Amino acid sequence: MSNGHVFVVQGRMENLDSDAVIVATDLSFSVGGHWAPTLGLPGAGFDEAVRALQPDGWRARRWGRATAAGTAEPPKPTWFMDVAYYFSRSLTEDLDGVMARLRLVLAEVKELRAGQGRSHVLVSMPLLGTGHGGFGPIRGQVIDTQLRVCREESAALGIDIVIIANSTSDYTALQERRRELGSEDVALTPELRAAAEQLAAVARSGDLALFLGAGVSIGAGLPSWSSLLGNLAEGKDVDLTQLSSTLDRAELLRIKYGADFGSAIAAQVTSQRRYAMTHAILAALGCRQVVTTNYDRLYELAAGDLQANVGVAVLPFDRAQQDRPWVLKMHGDAERPETIVLTRSDFVSYNATSGPMGSLVQSLMVTRHLLVVGASMTDDNFLRLTHEVLAFREAGSMSPEDKERPLGTVLPLKPEPAQAELWSGRFDYVPVSAADDPEESRARSLTIFLDHIALLAAGNSHLLDERYEALLEDREADLVVQARELHDSLTSMTDRPRRWDPVVELLGSLGARPRPSGGPSDR
Structure with missing residues (x-):
């Protein structure tokens, strides 16, 4: 078993697929209602239902696995941790206790079996103690400490860990600290690192668009195209072996299913309601134009968790708007089964029926x-x-x-020298694993490569936020104070000239916040 890896994404715990989750609470086992979706519990009667999950010996240990409680049992293995600050000691001392409990939890998580399609156990956790735990004012210190502990334990135990940030500022602060701690991506070759740096630069410039195929959603447990056809064939006891073309196989299945064909496909691709790590990482790249041949809405769910205020437009069904990123469903959508493109006749008539969509894809290539x-x-x-x-x-x-500029970059799971030569000068081919790498590790190699791109592409939304001061170098402190004071002066200026608005917006985008009259907002 190779070393584990620590990922960072922005999203929602209940929507990300993993093998285990860590839920934050306190010594009295007060679990916030926002954990209800993660725990699979209804909002009504939540307090009573979650109490049934309290681990044995809770007050003595202050951590433990959820007690199985029939219908109240969480949908996946769940560990609770006391992450609260109790004021009897310093914040740093109590934080050390939280991290000691985290190490004990991860040692138990190691005994789980990795889920389908994963080579390593994956456990998801929040940024500990920064919500209602009392550590919010020292977010920077929590980030530094939690990352160090997770890196040490993932390497020692051989498990993958994902820290889920619930704000852009937490996300960019985590990524910045990861960059400063140095790369743990020992599997990334110099060639892969160079490719990641180039793609991250394109993402930062806003010039990166995505084209997503079925391989992205396979990581969430959805079928490949061939598996989808196989599943549909079993449903009607159809022998497809006499047809070599997948398009002809799909055509035969359409005949067998009749009017129910689209609905049968939709049922296959909507069985998974949680997105994969790959969806979350791709969404974090901030690409405003995405094209997909997938029928599911897992990428849209991941992107929507980042775009909570404006959402994601799904084309061609929604209207594109300037302030909203969009996803073009090139082959239809499971929520509209009649739009699904799968058979030979669908492909033959595609240009006549979906010409504008094709033109949109071509505009992205240009x-x-x-x-x-x-x-x-x-x-x-x-x-x-x-x-x-x-x-x-x-x-x-x-x-x-x-x-001579390549139209894009293709990320095959393994080397494809013939394809690379065929598309040379038109698409760059960057295989994410070696030819002799184990089959089961290749999807993880893709995720780690994408994670490295996201790491390098992340911005600085936290830079001027006082909660992250622990991440600054000494020589930066005075500059940050001056930038905050400028922001305070401008935001408090009566009848401020509009020409200063871009400066206020820029400082705000870097984390400057109006200073509250009653002290830090987390207190």
Whole structure:
């Protein structure tokens, strides 16, 4: 078993698929109602229901696995931890106690079996004690300490850990501290690191768009295209072996299912309600244009957890708006089974029925760098659109430099030398694992590579926030104070000229907050 890995994402605990979760509470076992979805409990009667989950010997140990309680049993293995500050000691001393309990919990989590499609056990946890636990004012110190403990334990125990940030400032602070602590990605070759740096730079510039295939959702337990057809064939006892083409197999299944074909497909791809790590990491890249051939809405769920105020537009069903990122469902949507594209006849008629969607994909190839994840370069519609763009580019008046610019980057799970040569100069091929790597580890290699891109692409939304001061170098402290004072002066200025608004917005985007009259807002 290789070393574990510590991931950081922004999202919601109840929506991320993992093998185990850690729930924060206190010595009196007061569990906040916001944990109800994670624990699979109803909001009504939550306090009584969660009390039944209290681990044995709670007051003595202050940590433990949830007690099985029939219908109240959580949907996945759950550990509770006392993460509260009690004022009898310093914040630092109580934080040390929290981290000691975390080590004990992780030692028990190690005994679990990794879920389907995972080579390592994955446990998810919040940023401990920063909600109602009392450690909010020293968020920076919590981030530094929790990351160090998680890195040590993941390496020693061989488990994967994901810290889920519930705010952009927590997320960027965690990523900054990870960068400063140095890379733990020992599996990443120099070539992969260089590719990640290039893609992160494109993401930071806003020029990165995504093209997502079935491989992204397989990590969440959904079927591949061939598995989907196999499952549908079993439902009607259909022998597909005499047909070599997957499109013809799908056509036969449409005949067998009749009007229920779309609904049968939708049932297969909506069975999983939690998104995978890959969805969460891709959403964190902040790409405003995403194209997918997937029917499920797991990426939309992950992106929606980051875009809580504006949501994510799903094209072609929603109206695109300037302030909303969008996802184009190139082959239809499970929530609208009649739109699903799967059979040969669907593909033949695609250009006639969905021309504007194809044009939108082509515009991204011309104006953005397309990162292809979980998709092979075999989709007939995508290939036709790509070759049309290449022909347009070759015949146009673009500069030689622009004509030679790759349309995007493809991330195959293993080396594909023939495909790489076929698309040389048009798409960069970056295999995320070696040819002799174990099959079961390749999906994890992709996730780690994407995590490295997200690590390098993260911004600085926390920089001027006093709660993260522990992450600053001494020489930065005075600069940060001056920037905050400038923000305070501008926000308190009566009839401030509008020309200063961009400065206020910039400082606010870096974490400057109006200073409350009653002291720090977390107190």
